[in-house]
Amino acid sequence: MHSELKVFSDQAPDVLEQHHTDKAAMARVLASAGVRYEQWQANQPLSESPQQDEVIQAYQADIDRLIADEGYQTVDVVSMVPDHPDKAAFRQKFLEEHRHSEDEVRFFVEGQGLFTLHINGKVYEVLCTKGDLISVPANTPHWFDMGPAPRFVAIRLFNNPDGWVANFTGSDIAQRFNRLG
DSSP, rough: OOOEEEEEEEEEEEEEEEOOOHHHHHHHHHHHOOEEEEEESSSOOOOSSSSSHHHHHHHHHHOOOHHHHOOOOOOEEEEOOOTTHHHHHHHHHHHOEOOSSSSEEEEEEEEOOOOOOOTEEEEEEEEEETTTTEEETTTTEEEOOOSSSSSSEEEEESSOGGGGEEOOOOGGGGGSSOOOO
């Protein structure tokens, strides 16, 4: 699976306005909407099933740069596998449009996830894969799909993990756009 960006009008989910698979083009389009999108590379090989400390150490320089740029306070690693007993509940949790009071910063060490952002009348579907970092700005309406058989390892950065709560908009827009699998 490769990273890609699709852009639609929020009124026309069947009419594709832009489609990009080139990461530089994706970064330009997303930057114009105020979204950080970049690629990272590990500074050391990772083991088959890396633990949190190993993952963070492999990307420490980029993590430190983001902390310096944005003031994030906490870093952790989350993973999901297709046979996780609560995968359906975790998937369902973020499939509806919501906002957070702080940036949602995710770096995909492995696997994939579909972030869909609703900004100024446009819908940006961002399929993130290994090596992609996305930072959804605070208070941006969005939703996230990990798919029916999720497999990913992601680094998360927070200003306040206790305050990282989804505030749902009540809109049904997410039901009209694409999902994984």
